[in-house]
Amino acid sequence: MEFTSHDGEQRYAAVVRAAAGVVVGLDFDGTLAPIVDDPAQAHIHPEARDVLVALAAQVAAVAVVTGRPARQALDLGGLEEVGNAIGDAGKELYLFGQYGNQRWSSTHRRIVGPRPPAGLATFERELPRVLRREGAEQAHVEDKGLAVAVHTRRMDDADGAFERLLPALRDLASRHDLTVEPGRNVIEVRSGDMHKGRVVHRLAEELEVGGFVFAGDDLGDLEAFDALDVLATQGLPTLKICSASEEQGALGERADVVVPGPAGVLELLRQLTADAAATRA
Incomplete structure (x- = not known):
């Protein structure tokens, strides 16, 4: 992983110290799943399940926040199985589909969402x-x-x-x-009344978080980064992760750490898991 500044390294260290109260938010396409020509074939990285289950044991909760419909993300990601394993460990996996308009969790296994927007x-x-x-x-x-x-x-x-x-x-x-x-x-x-930043704020309030990490790769993740900036002004540890690609560079300019695609995201999450466990030992 590549920190974009010394401040980024300090933010990572603060997140590690506060890990037990931190929520880790993750985009799907380009972050957990490689970008492919056919959206219906965008399966989660094969190593993601084990990484997410291990991570969940060290943090407050894990949340996947995507523009995809919730059911599609659940199926492509095998996230119901991941949720089972995380739930067995006494933790929670959240999934927010359609930029937050749909919600599912490993405890309440029903997709809740509104009707299609007018127009x-x-x-x-x-x-x-x-x-x-x-x-x-x-x-x-x-x-x-x-x-x-x-x-x-x-x-x-x-x-x-x-x-x-x-x-x-x-x-x-x-x-x-x-x-x-x-x-x-x-x-x-x-519809313009929901975006990933609102999901971040909603979870931060509902779970009374002690910090927030968000990893994304595209323009739709900028609102989540904006929300983390607000949480940081409130004194919460935050970390913005860019899953880098040659096609999109907007997030890299805003990120604390830049990693090479989904494989890099998972490697960073492994490191975060190990560092958090070592801190608590």
């Missing part, structure tokens, strides 16, 4: 016309229930199609009071 159905009906106009008919459209994601990754000119589509989809979304969340060759359209 989304009309947006979907109008979307094919916009794709044709922008020469992006081959873009993959993913219906997430509470959101719609337009993927350009599989197109010949993925970056060019993304740049053409982004302003067009912003315009269409604004006419239906929806929010656009750009990511790595994907543009997601959803």
Whole structure:
């Protein structure tokens, strides 16, 4: 792992000392699961289960916070099995899907969430016309229930199609009071009243946390980093982790530590687990 500053090293040390009261929040795609061309094949890293179970024994709770629908993340990540193992150790695994609109936990094993936002159905009906106009008919459209994601990754000119589509989809979304969340060759359209930062604040309040760690890789994780900055001003130990890639660099500028993708995230979590255990010994 690579700390971005001496302050980052100090923040890591503070988190280790406070580990028993710390919540570790993790994005899914690009953080726990490698980025792949087909979103339906984005399975969690094979070593993640054991790492998360060991980590949970040293911290207050582990939370996966993703833009994916909760059921999809549970299945691709095998997170119900992970939750069983964490629950057996007397700890809790949380899953927040659709940027926090859906919630599941290893104790309350039911996905709770709202109805799709107003305007989304009309947006979907109008979307094919916009794709044709922008020469992006081959873009993959993913219906997430509470959101719609337009993927350009599989197109010949993925970056060019993304740049053409982004302003067009912003315009269409604004006419239906929806929010656009750009990511790595994907543009997601959803309700704007929930984001990952709100999840961080909600968990911090509910669990009366003693600190917070969050690892992410894309623009949708910036609100979580913002929330950690607020918690830090309240005196809580925090650590912002960037799962780095060549496609997205925005988080690296804000992170305390930068690691090489999901494998690097898991290596850092192993180190955090070992250091926390040594501190408590």
